[in-house]
Amino acid sequence: MADLPHQNETQNLGTLATESINSASAEIDRMSALEIVRVMNAEDAKVALAVEQELPQIAQAIEEIAARMREGGRLLYIGAGTSGRLGILDASECPPTFGTTPEQIVGLIAGGPIATANAVEDAEDSPDAGRAELEQLHIQARDTVVGIAASGRTPYVLGALAYARTQGALTIGIACNPYSPLTQHTDIMIEPEVGPEILTGSTRLKSGTAQKMVLNMLSTGAMILLGKTFGNLMVDVIATNQKLVQRATKIVQTATGLDREQAAILLQEADGETKTAIVIGCTHVSPTIAREQLAAHQNNLRSTLEALKK
Incomplete structure (x- = not known):
């Protein structure tokens, strides 16, 4: 004891x-x-x-x-x-x-x-x-x-x-x-x-x-x-209500430079996964590849983007 x-x-x-x-x-x-x-x-x-x-x-x-x-x-x-x-x-x-x-x-x-x-x-x-x-x-x-x-x-x-x-x-x-x-x-x-x-x-x-x-x-x-942010953006936010959906959309907008409508479409393509949507928007890969690359880089968005942009 x-x-x-x-x-x-x-x-x-x-x-x-x-x-x-x-x-x-x-x-x-x-x-x-x-x-x-x-x-x-x-x-x-x-x-x-x-x-x-x-x-x-x-x-x-x-x-x-x-x-x-x-x-x-x-x-x-x-x-x-x-x-x-x-x-x-x-x-x-x-x-x-x-x-x-x-x-x-x-x-x-x-x-x-x-x-x-x-x-x-x-x-x-x-x-x-x-x-x-x-x-x-x-x-x-x-x-x-x-x-x-x-x-x-x-x-x-x-x-x-x-x-x-x-x-x-x-x-x-x-x-x-x-x-x-x-x-x-x-x-x-x-x-x-x-x-x-x-x-x-x-x-x-x-x-x-x-x-x-x-x-x-x-x-x-x-x-x-642990890579849960990208800059000061909460890129692992889970959009469980309307406010958080709006926040996730704004995060995708900020990280990708896209307009609100485009960011919302990306989030839908990514099944609401903010990081996945950002990878798609910044590198133009498919959702599947975006997820694979995130997994290969311990789900760290910055490392993933840097690797895909090389």
Whole structure:
């Protein structure tokens, strides 16, 4: 069995920066609405600066995630409360944005699916529950597990990461307090220090914002390294509704220089596959050859176009 977190790793919340009193909001109940939002906005401005301090670790994590996903590995987020919901949000947005499958990027939350909409606060107290989640998914060495916990000491997350390490998986931690117990269970630790929250201990605020920013970088950066974009175009977008059909058409237009009607025709010829349509439009090959060439170049559009234009 994996070594599970000790009980003292969950104690002394009062010593954490995210649980301390913010002097800027000490009398926020006396403020007008405009004064409240000014204080909140000023505090939120500190979040991006805190994330900036962690860019080297975030970049390292992106490279490691992409390397494992090239080998068929999965990216799994695990957290409790707001942290878990943010992981699920990021995971759920990857299939329509980058054409991933739901199994490639997964979000897990303490308490299960019901906890995405309803607070299940005691679910985070069990390290065994975190371990069990990953056991059910048969974690392997090529997988990446990202533990998200503002405090850095959530038992559910610590138990999951402790187990993931025994399976050889890459473990990444995201916390908003330095030197947290999460560090002991991770290969890469990302710790944006956002300081005291506007409402003492309400880590859905600045901590949640910081976590969301980091998750945006991890998934987007990894997908870019995996060839899921062409420039800043989302060329693996899956057109599952009218808005996304319009977006895919615009992407084909931009990449090929064709007008909207021609781009729409190409998308139809390519069965809605944006990359295939772009290859057809830029090189005038058939859809079959376009798909074959994309497959030969690991589905990387830029590499495919460069090879066909030689």
